[in-house]
Amino acid sequence: MDKDVEAMCRKMTNDRIKRLIEGLHGVDTEYNSELKTQNQNKEKMASYSEALSGKNNNTEQNNDNDVTTNDTNDNHPNSTSASASNSSNFVKPIFLKDSDVHGSVKPERSMWITNVEIYKAVGEKVxxxxxxxxxxxxxxxxxxMDNEEDKLSLLVxxxxLRGRQVALHSQNPHNPSNLLQPDTIRIKVKNVPLSADDGQIHRALTLQGCNIQAFSRERLRIDGKVTNCETGDRLVIxxxxxxxxxxxxxxxxxxxxxxxxGQPEFQGRPNLVSYEGVKKCHKCLKPGHVMYxxxxxxxxxxxxxxxxxxxxxxxxxxDS
Known part of the structure; x- marks a missing residue:
């Protein structure tokens, strides 16, 4: 042993010597693991004939291991693949009312619509x-639906269903949130027959730059109550x-x-009632109060x- 090394060893305590030996063992372990990894990589290398045939036994074994690992991850509730499959949860539903099929008369229980009927009807379109x-x-x-494209296709x-063409709703018709929002506009479509497909109206407005949020058919209102009788006008948000x-x-x-x-025809209309400095109602056009x-x-x-x-x-x- 070198004299300098021997002198250093004599000065070291037992604890330091133990830590030094343990550290040397750790280096050996890391070195051996590197050699093992290198040997494994060499084993994975395909021969020239295997490369031409596209086969490698070691690669096939590793692929089998990968498949097993993927199966394990699929069964794990917190796996990445499970999270990816849940991405379709962000696609909002589309709506169908029973009254769209049965009308205002409530049918007997035996005539109720079933989910099997709807499944088959939707399956004919997408x-x-x-x-x-x-x-x-x-x-x-x-x-x-699991994607926006098929959802939009159904809306169009x-x-x-039961021998009639039924329109679907992009939003819940009974939900008050369907009312106009600050970033939306109401559009009325007239002079299109009731029998005409709503899909062609949807497409025509989309080509004009509309980002349609809701589409419905206007119903006749009598004595303040909405009937099931349609007027033929389409209302679009x-x-x-x-x-x-x-x-x-x-x-x-x-x-x-x-x-x-916002149409030029509306913007060009003169304001029929104008009172400077006085609040004017936009409903009855009279001054002194507001619409609410x-x-x-x-x-x-x-x-x-x-x-x-x-x-x-x-x-x-x-029309003129």
């Missing part, structure tokens, strides 16, 4: 394996538009009339007659 769930809650069906096409939609729009073979705030406290009926800004809104004015909507 791949059935894309259906995640079908649930009925209080006369309202929720249909869950609707489904054939869309995100704010970058440019206005033309008043006359070709939808299929029909020349539809489109009405929404208005006891009067609507007054049209076009014909100045009470009983309807400007957007529903029969004078304006009559």
């Amino acid at each position: 791949p059935a394996e894309c259906i995640k769930g079908i649930q009925r809650i209080r006369e309202m069906w929720r249909i869950y 096409q609707g489904i054939n 869309s995100k704010l538009l970058e440019k206005s939609i033309p008043r006359n729009l070709q939808i299929g073979k029909y020349l539809a009339r489109i009405f929404h705030s 406290n208005c006891p009067n009926d609507w007054v049209c800004r076009i014909c100045n007659i009470s009983g309807h809104k400007m957007i529903d004015c029969p004078t304006e909507h009559t």
